[in-house]
Amino acid sequence: MHVQEWLDTVPAVAVYAVVGLVIGLESLGIPLPGEIILVSAALLSSQHGGIDPLVLGACASAGAVIGDSIGYAIGRKGGRPLLAWLGRKFPRHFSEGHVATAERSFQKWGMWAVFFGRFVALLRIFAGPLAGVLRMPYWKFLIANVLGGIVWAGGTTAVIYYVGVVAESWLKRFSWLGLVLAVAIGVTSMLVLKKKAKNAQPVSAAE
DSSP: OOHHHHHTTSOHHHHHHHHHHHHHHHHHTOOOOHHHHHHHHHHHHTTOTTSOHHHHHHHHHHHHHHHHHHHHHHHHHHHHHHHHHHHHHOTTTSOHHHHHHHHHHHHHHTHHHHHHHTTSHHHHHHHHHHHHHTTOOHHHHHHHHHHHHIIIIIHHHHHHHHHHHHHHHHHHHSHHHHHHHHHHHHHHHHHHHHHHHHHHHHHHHHO
16 A cells, blocks of 8 residues: 555654654665655645644654664664674675765764754764764754754655645646547557557568
8 A cells, every 4th residue: 555545544743753763774774765755744734734834744743753763872882883783684785885984974974864864864874873973963963863853854844735735726727628638649649659560560561
């Protein structure tokens, strides 16, 4: 079942909980589709009066900040052995190449890697644990974590929500145009295929 369709079958409070939990676990370092869940829920909120986009954005932001903070604590305690263990468990996401790429980003950008890492799928998983492993001062991590979590989660929710509202209004207004266009494309495709088949017959007969 599609993510959005599944979310539509559960109560609003469960949607908030699922979004916060999945994003929190992803931020902690577990490879989960946090962005897909957030986008699907935000789009659903634009079509579902029972889901408040403000509450949704707040839950997503909280999940992002809390998950990253737990990931930082785990990374600080586990150190390099933790990255090696994650590499064995999740080789697709925590391969040596991915770890090296993320580490170079941290060395180059420092706390900004945590902030901008929110917007990059790979760094979003790495940010918390790797910041802890590299012993980034917690106050720097916390500032970047909170700001990045709010801007990414809140911003994504707001953008997708308003896009959904505008798109739904546009589709309602021009639904007839879409139907006419679909029919026209179908008829044109049929005529083109029919013409190609007709042209191919003499060639086959000549052979």
